[in-house]
Amino acid sequence: MANLATADSGTQIQRLEAAIDHLLSEAKRCGASAAEAGVSASTGLEVAVRMGEIETVEHTRDHGLGITVYFGKRKGSASTSDLSSAAISDAVAQACSIAKYTQEDPCAGLAPAELMATEIPSLDLEHPWGISVEDAVRLATDCEDAARAHDARIVNSEGASLSTHAGLKVYGNSHGFVGGYPSTRHGLSVAVVGKVGDDMQRDYWWTSARAPEDLESAESVGRRAAERTVERLGARRLGTRRAPVLFRAEQAAGLLRHLCGAINGSSLYRKMSFLLDQLGEPIFPDFVQLSEDPLRLRGLASAPFDGDGVATAPKDLLRDGVLQTYLLDHYSACRLGMTTTANAGGVRNMSVGMSERDRPAMLRELGTGLFVTDLMGQGVNNVTGDYSRGATGFWVENGEIQYPVEEITIAGNLKDMFKGLVAIGNDCDFIGSTTTGSWLLEEMTIAGE
Incomplete structure (x- = not known):
């Protein structure tokens, strides 16, 4: 295959569309009533470097x-x-064989x-x-080098x-739909270690974008990684208490991912979501706006x-x-008696309506409490909403x-955490598929010493 970074993407798409046509034709020849295929x-x-x-x-x-082929309501x-003609025919034959033995759905x-x-x-993705x-x-x-040189307390990388x-x-199906598009993605990241006395801390920073000119500079990424690392030196433990909690923007984006998991169709039709039957209900305070584009x-x-080949649109x-x-694909929508929301493959580019509060303003709003900058562990129960993570x-x-x-x-419960959202900042300082500032929550349990 030609190098996609230099080859004409239009020509490449035509080649992959031809493979799709072959797949669909083979499926029809084998007696499938419908078929769909994706090629990538x-x-x-x-490259990775360490200590120069x-x-x-x-x-x-x-x-x-x-x-994927369908024989009525049977699926394989x-x-x-292998994109050779023989391999494509074999794959179709295998799918058809599987479909003939599966239960109707x-x-x-x-x-x-x-x-x-x-x-x-x-x-403009390429x-x-x-x-x-x-x-x-x-x-x-x-x-x-920028990270290591930023502060004498950076001792390792x-x-x-x-x-x-x-x-x-490229995706196509037996409705006659065939579509494809090219895309690129570039990234740069670094992680370093700081030390004061016996205390050692590690942190990182990254940048990611479709176009190389949209990346942060190498020096900026290194400097921010070093700043985040030395800020953590001298860390203490806290006694157990309840207090307001401010989530840094990157961690607030993680809370939105938990929301998406709870309103995902597969979780809903399996009744494995803490947000069952909440469509049309208030689950956040009335100042919260969230869109997908x-x-x-x-x-x-x-x-x-x-x-599924369904046209996407902002909502x-x-x-x-x-x-x-x-957030429904066609299958989960059918299971719920609803219509697809064009979310086969997930949610795409979420944005939260942000206030005019910058980071200092959000800290003043927090007053006395915990500012969370990193989270560890997987202690989230999508069925009950119970939330418990290292921080x-x-x-x-x-x-201050x-x-x-x-x-x-x-620790808390996501339902209570969402309803207890006090403010959203405008301090989003990273490029990502989710755009949000920091989140201030009314109160959570903090377990420590």
């Missing part, structure tokens, strides 16, 4: 396809990384034909970076890495159609704190950071 191809470069030395240089090249799937099948994307808008290995190593080294990837995705230009999660998830929609951060008094804290656990 990607190339990339990843090259650790790894990796060129990647991947491609694969998946086929198969996949292969009344919701098995394609999304309605009238919901298929009729246009594939350009979302920005190849023809960077050489030498220049990639130099940038990663510059990033690590876990290394810096740079990655660049270019890919193509899958058509955002250069968005890290943008897509013109979802994994409100929360309006005035009220849940406006679930590090800072203890704040009278709106007093000292870093570690080895604590914060």
Whole structure:
């Protein structure tokens, strides 16, 4: 396969569309009543350095396809990384063989034909970076050097890495829909270790974007990693208490991911969500607005159609704190007696309505409490909403950071946490598929000494 960073993506898409046509034709020839298929191809470069030395240089090249066939309400799937004609025929035959032995499922099948994307808008997702290995190593080294030189308390490094990837995705089904688009993604990150006396702390920073010019500079990434690390030196433990909690923006984005998991169709039809039957109900205070924009230009999660071929479009998830929609693909929508929301493959580019409060203003609003900057563990129960995770951060008094804290656990219930949201800041300082500022929660349990 040609290098996707330099090859004409239009030509590559045509090649993958031809593979889709072959798959669908084979499925029809084998007697399938309906079929769908996806083909992807990607190339990339990843380099990693540590303490000024090259650790790894990796060129990647991947491609694969998946086929799903339907014989009435029976379904079979198969996949292969071989795009030859013979391999495609074998994959279709395997999928058909599986389908003939599976149990009927009344919701098995394609999304309605009238919901298929009729246009594939350009979302400005393709920005190849023809960077050489030498220049990639130099940038990663510059990033690590900036972190190590920023403060004498930075004594070690876990290394810096740079990655660049270019890919193509094509999906088609027996409705006659075939669509594809190219995309790129680039990233730079570094993690370092600081030390004062016997106390050692580690932290990191990163940047990710569709276009290389949208990345933070190597020096900025390194400096921020060092700043975050030395801020944690001298961390103390807290005694157990209840107090207000401020989640830094990156951690607040994680709370939104828990929300998405709870309103995801597969969780709902399995009755494994703490937000069952909450559509149209207030689950946040009335100042909270949350939207999804899958058509955002250069968005890290943008897509013109979802994994079922259904056209995507911007929509409100929360309006005035009220849940406006679930996140449904065609199958889960059928199980719930609803219509797909074009979320096969997940939610794409969420944005929270932010206030005018910057970080200092949010700390003043916090007053006395915990400012959480990092979370550990997986203590979240999607069925009950119970939330318990290890945390590090800072203890704040009278709106001013007093000292870093570690080895604590914060606990609550997500339903109560969502309704107890007091304020959202405008201090989003990273590029991601979720845009939010910090979140101030009324109160949580803090378990410590």
